[in-house]
Amino acid sequence: MPDAPSFNSNASAFFGGLRTAWTSVFCMVMAGTYVGLGALAHDFGLSALWLTVSTLMIWAGPAQVILISALGTGAAPIEVAIGVALTGIRLLPMVVALLPLLKGPQTRLRDLLLPAHFTSVSMWVESLRLLPGMARDHRIAFCNGLSVGFNATAVVAGLFGYFLAAKLPLLFAGALLFLTPMSFLVSTARNARTLMDRLALALGLVFGTVLAASHVELDLMWSGLGGGTIAYLVHRFRRGIA
Amino acid sequence: MTALINELWPYLILVTLGYLPNEIWRVLGLVMARGLNEDSEIVVWSRAVATAILAGVIAKLIVFSPGALANIPLGVRVGAVVCGFVAFLAIRRSVFAGVVVGEATLLLGGYLFTR
Numbered sequence: 322m323p324d325a326p327s328f329n330s331n332a333s334a335f336f337g338g339l340r341t342a343w344t345s346v347f348c349m350v351m352a353g354t355y356v357g358l359g360a361l362a363h364d365f366g367l368s369a370l371w372l373t374v375s376t377l378m379i380w381a382g383p384a385q386v387i388l389i390s391a392l393g394t395g396a397a398p399i400e401v402a403i404g405v406a407l408t409g410i411r412l413l414p415m416v417v418a419l420l421p422l423l424k425g426p427q428t429r430l431r432d433l434l435l436p437a438h439f440t441s442v443s444m445w446v447e448s449l450r451l452l453p454g455m456a457r458d459h460r461i462a463f464c465n466g467l468s469v470g471f472n473a474t475a476v477v478a479g480l481f482g483y484f485l486a487a488k489l490p491l492l493f494a495g496a497l498l499f500l501t502p503m504s505f506l507v508s509t510a511r512n513a514r515t516l517m518d519r520l521a522l523a524l525g526l527v528f529g530t531v532l533a534a535s536h537v538e539l540d541l542m543w544s545g546l547g548g549g550t551i552a553y554l555v556h557r558f559r560r561g562i563a
Numbered sequence: 564m565t566a567l568i569n570e571l572w573p574y575l576i577l578v579t580l581g582y583l584p585n586e587i588w589r590v591l592g593l594v595m596a597r598g599l600n601e602d603s604e605i606v607v608w609s610r611a612v613a614t615a616i617l618a619g620v621i622a623k624l625i626v627f628s629p630g631a632l633a634n635i636p637l638g639v640r641v642g643a644v645v646c647g648f649v650a651f652l653a654i655r656r657s658v659f660a661g662v663v664v665g666e667a668t669l670l671l672g673g674y675l676f677t678r
Contacts, residue, residue, distance in 0.1 A: 346658045361630065371573050378582045383620055386629060388581040392573065398580055406584035411616040414609030416592025421599050421606055430597075437593040438586070442617060492673045494631035499669050500662065502624040503644060507651040507661035509617060521611040525618025533623050541623070545616030553611040 334459035338466020347443035350504035352478040354382050357497035359482025361389050369483050376475050380441055383408040407541050415445045422452045423460050432461055439468035446512050517556035524548030639672035
């Protein structure tokens with residue numbers, strides 16, 4: 322797959338997005354993650370339809386993990402909502418960074434609704450890699466193709482895991498859950514081309530661990546704001562003296 | 564009536580405790596991103612914050628693992644991540660190589676060291 326595919330229509334851009342999704346390394350990884358989520362939903366007695374609706378509406382692995390385990394273990398509603406909201410914070414800066422790549426002078430707000438709703442880590446990482454080299458006119462269609470490809474994969478994998486459930490030995494179930502952090506770590510590292518990105522990644526790993534270990538409230542928010550801002554300031558400072 | 568409520572209850576929870584607290588960030592992002600371009604300072608800063616938050620989520624999933632992964636000892640989980648990352652760096656920055664080596668290490672370590 323070349324770094325900057327070019328298309329002659331929105332339809333071909335959409336299918337290009339689908340193809341990119343299905344040949345992306347994330348596709349396999351996402352399939353693994355959602356097989357695990359499906360198994361989890363089955364264990365906690367939720368229906369297959371509920372799982373599918375949650376994948377379409379929430380479309381965020383960590384939030385779905387929290388919601389499914391909370392429903393299964395009967396956590397306090399407010400705690401669940403806060404937990405989901407905290408993992409979702411990452412989506413705000415992603416949407417802010419993604420949309421300027423998608424819109425041109427003629428873009429209507431409603432054309433951005435679908436890409437905003439379908440913003441996920443996988444889609445965001447692939448979009449930031451591929452969109453800059455692509456004609457602006459076709460970026461939204463490409464992005465929607467990418468999202469549909471990823472989402473369809475997640476729905477099918479979730480159902481597969483749901484019906485496979487329980488039959489998976491504990492060690493392999495653990496290995497499935499491990500797919501998420503392992504793949505997100507290396508793919509974020511691959512995307513981190515500037516010093517700022519690398520620093521943000523490293524600081525986030527360290528701060529995230531330390532703050533969570535010391536039971537600081539809102540740990541993810543603080544490690545993100547802290548690590549991200551330090552990385553940004555270092556980047557500003559170096560640019561200033563260069 | 565009671566049967567209907569029991570049937571719909573999980574979906575009500577899905578919307579109120581799952582969909583809304585998560586979707587609010589995408590909507591806020593959509594509102595904030597209007598009028599910004601990709602080189603503006605706030606967008607660059609947002610990218611750094613998003614990367615750091617994601618890194619925090621990754622670290623927590625490894626150190627404070629959920630469900631079946633928690634069954635595998637912490638040392639094995641951390642060792643597997645390190646091996647996977649080294650493989651990624653060594654083998655042409657390949658995400659696939661990193662994931663395969665990390666998973667293989669985890670399975671092997673889990674098999675040997677999990678009681």
